[in-house]
Amino acid sequence: MGEIIKVGMADLKVCAAPDALTTLGLGSCIGIAIRDPITKIGGLAHIMLPDSTQIKNNTNLYKFADTGIDELIRLLILKGASKQRLVAKIAGGAQMFAFQNKSDLVRVGERNAEACKDKLKQLNIPLLAQDTGLNYGRTVVFFPETGNYVIKAVGKEESVI
Amino acid sequence: MSKFNLNEMSQTYYDVLKEIGNIGAGNATTALAQMLQCKVDMKVPQVKLLSFSEVGILMGGEEQVMAGIYLLVEGDIRGSIMFLLEYHSARNLVAKLMGMQCEGEEFTEMEMSALKEIGNIITGAYLNSLSTLTGLTIYPSVPDLSIDMAGAILSVPAIEFGTLGDKLLLIQTQFTDEIELDGYFILIPDMESYDKILNSLGM
Numbered sequence: 001m002g003e004i005i006k007v008g009m010a011d012l013k014v015c016a017a018p019d020a021l022t023t024l025g026l027g028s029c030i031g032i033a034i035r036d037p038i039t040k041i042g043g044l045a046h047i048m049l050p051d052s053t054q055i056k057n058n059t060n061l062y063k064f065a066d067t068g069i070d071e072l073i074r075l076l077i078l079k080g081a082s083k084q085r086l087v088a089k090i091a092g093g094a095q096m097f098a099f100q101n102k103s104d105l106v107r108v109g110e111r112n113a114e115a116c117k118d119k120l121k122q123l124n125i126p127l128l129a130q131d132t133g134l135n136y137g138r139t140v141v142f143f144p145e146t147g148n149y150v151i152k153a154v155g156k157e158e159s160v161i
Numbered sequence: 162m163s164k165f166n167l168n169e170m171s172q173t174y175y176d177v178l179k180e181i182g183n184i185g186a187g188n189a190t191t192a193l194a195q196m197l198q199c200k201v202d203m204k205v206p207q208v209k210l211l212s213f214s215e216v217g218i219l220m221g222g223e224e225q226v227m228a229g230i231y232l233l234v235e236g237d238i239r240g241s242i243m244f245l246l247e248y249h250s251a252r253n254l255v256a257k258l259m260g261m262q263c264e265g266e267e268f269t270e271m272e273m274s275a276l277k278e279i280g281n282i283i284t285g286a287y288l289n290s291l292s293t294l295t296g297l298t299i300y301p302s303v304p305d306l307s308i309d310m311a312g313a314i315l316s317v318p319a320i321e322f323g324t325l326g327d328k329l330l331l332i333q334t335q336f337t338d339e340i341e342l343d344g345y346f347i348l349i350p351d352m353e354s355y356d357k358i359l360n361s362l363g364m
Contacts, residue, residue: 008213009213009217009312009316009319010213010323024217024222024223024224024310024312025217025223025224025309025310025311025312025313025315025316026312026313026316027309027310027312027313027314027315027316027317028316028317028320029316029319029320048213048316048319048320048323049320049323049324055324057324057325063323094313096229096231096307096309096313096314096316096317097231097305097307097317098305108320135307136309136313137309137310137312137313137314137316138313139223139224139310139312154226154308154309154310155267
């Protein structure tokens with residue numbers, strides 16, 4: 001059994017099996033898990049916002065879906081993953097408060113999920129599974145060994161996608 | 162262009178925000194005492210500018226279950242305010258307010274409604290002091306409640322701050338009563354509103 005490495009908010013990490021990656025309490029943010037099934041190298045990014053080009057203060061590349069995924073892939077390749085083999089799973093993007101749609105950050109969870117999907121499509125990385133939306137927080141654990149993406153939520157059964 | 166920058170905040174600005182936090186929390190304490198009809202004390206609030214990763218840790222970990230009450234703010238300043246309470250504190254508070262012990266582990270509809278009202282009164286008291294101090298008009302919206310992991314609840318203000326920088330301005334208030342109560346305020350004005358607040362105070 002390997003080590004479980006923690007990924008914070010607006011952060012990303014890569015590792016090789018048997019190590020695993022986790023990020024705790026995803027709300028409207030998205031946890032993007034990408035791995036190379038052959039070398040069993042995987043990475044997890046915890047992004048907060050959909051688009052770096054919409055924001056002036058965008059120096060933190062890990063914060064946005066577009067730049068975050070680019071960085072994640074760059075680091076995966078550096079660690080020995082092959083770009084052609086990469087596959088992805090995503091979780092998070094909840095709407096924590098009902099009236100959030102009134103603020104100008106309209107449906108940020110949903111937009112985060114869409115931005116991730118668009119970006120992955122653009123990079124030709126297959127999205128194998130997703131657990132996004134609804135109104136509750138998620139803790140995720142990603143195992144590059146198997147590709148299992150374990151999702152835990154308060155008062156709910158643990159699930160694996 | 163806003164002259165205010167969260168990442169380069171001067172000590173004076175910091176002190177002003179701290180003082181607003183202080184007075185706001187004071188008013189909130191009075192409101193809480195009136196509501197519970199008992200004595201409530203408050204420790205000196207701490208104002209902290211934290212990175213996203215530090216916030217979850219401060220509240221006992223990202224997976225700590227909390228009650229978050231969130232309101233939108235409109236008027237002269239725009240933004241939102243959030244009041245967070247640790248789950249068991251929230252239960253104790255509701256039990257005290259309703260004059261009975263909460264049963265089971267889940268909040269009932271009625272208890273959730275009471276919790277929203279507590280959030281409403283506490284944030285109202287806080288915003289009131291901000292309004293009085295600055296002479297700005299502030300209208301809060303109806304409150305909404307989420308009971309979930311601290312990290313998930315905090316993602317909402319963090320994302321709002323995230324459009325501006327990589328830090329979050331947090332006011333931590335400890336209410337002491339027969340039970341100890343840790344409450345956290347997060348005020349999230351937009352950048353123009355920061356300027357307005359500071360300008361109105363002659364900064």
